[in-house]
Amino acid sequence: MSELQKSIEIQVLRFRPEQESEPVWESFNVPYTDDMSVLQGLQQIKDDQDGSLTFRWSCRMAICGSCGMMINGKPELSCQTFLREFAPGPIRIEALAHFPIERDLVVDAGLFVKKLESIKPYLIPKEPRALSEGEYLQTPEQLEQYEQFSSCINCMLCYAACPQFGLDNGFTGPGVLALLHRYNADSRDGGRGARMEILNAEEGVWSCTAVGYCSEVCPKHVDPANAVNQNKVNSAKDYFLNLVTSRGDQS
Ligand code: SF4
Ligand code: FES
Known part of the structure; x- marks a missing residue:
């Protein structure tokens, strides 16, 4: 399979307070290359599949501290964690544990x-x-x-x-x-x-x-x-x- 044909399933714990009383899992199939971070995977979903997906980020280089989330149960910065590490998938992504969820992957800090x-x-x-x-x-x-x-x-x-x-x-x-x-x-x-x-x-x-x-x-x-x-x-x-x-x- 060529680099561009590779894809991975990303499961995201969604919470949209206006339509859900409890968080629910949603699955996305994301095309990726080996240099793509988990944050870029989420950006692919937001740009091409569901613009309502909500998450925080700023620097994309492990400096601002805003892109933290649970990735397969572990707290990680999504900009310095790579999709290839989780192949063949799936990857499960949730908001940071122990904080109230405001929306999708955004917590109340x-x-x-x-x-x-x-x-x-x-x-x-x-x-x-x-x-x-x-x-x-x-x-x-x-x-x-x-x-x-x-x-x-x-x-x-x-x-x-x-x-x-x-x-x-x-x-x-x-x-x-x-x-x-x-x-x-x-x-x-x-x-x-x-x-x-x-x-x-x-x-x-x-x-x-x-x-x-x-x-x-x-x-x-x-x-x-x-x-x-x-x-x-x-x-x-x-x-x-x-x-x-x-x-x-x-x-
Ligand atoms: S994990 Fe804790 S101590 Fe380390 S940079 Fe983040 S907030 Fe600071
Ligand atoms: S986007 Fe700034 S630390 Fe990840």
């Missing part, structure tokens, strides 16, 4: 964004500093403390992989805890106190049950499970420090 905002994902200067004082200097060792965790693209794949978030969506969750650590570990930052409150809370770091699947699915090798472990150490230190300080105050 509102809760995730709220969690993200709550940890103040930006540098909070330790003290006011005039522009004339120049840039904040940092050694390579200081950079190394947080660099890996700064690669997060907010794709939410780790949330779809996290059984704890599936059970309790109040859990702060892997990606946001990794970003929290990214800022707390930055030598230029002074916001640790405010973030520790979220970290130490019941729904913070101690809700993690250490399954580790979050790190397995992360497309940017952020290793959120490692960030969560480091956060646990910091939280424990914080607890003992507070204990010692409060005992000192009483004596």
Whole structure:
């Protein structure tokens, strides 16, 4: 069979709230070549078969984090997953697990964004500093403390992989805890106190049950499970420090 004659069955879990009360599977036969991503397969369906198919994407190069979906049960970026990997098919595609579906493959990311905002994902200067004082200097060792965790693209794949978030969506969750650590570990930052409150809370770091699947699915090798472990150490230190300080105050 020539390259252009190849085709694969893509089964998509559809949800159009105006016509379905529950999501339903729909099957499409998609012609493909070996260089086509799953996202391109969906675009083929949208362009040539059913223009109502709805999904998110932007960069098509694993940078924007918007094309995450469940592909044969695994959270993946559809722009960096290739149709050829699933030949002869079928491929089953669903919206990211553990999030409410808005339409077809689009989920409501509102809760995730709220969690993200709550940890103040930006540098909070330790003290006011005039522009004339120049840039904040940092050694390579200081950079190394947080660099890996700064690669997060907010794709939410780790949330779809996290059984704890599936059970309790109040859990702060892997990606946001990794970003929290990214800022707390930055030598230029002074916001640790405010973030520790979220970290130490019941729904913070101690809700993690250490399954580790979050790190397995992360497309940017952020290793959120490692960030969560480091956060646990910091939280424990914080607890003992507070204990010692409060005992000192009483004596
Ligand atoms: S930690 Fe990885 S999987 Fe989780 S949101 Fe960030 S980039 Fe995506
Ligand atoms: S389209 Fe941007 S990460 Fe896939």
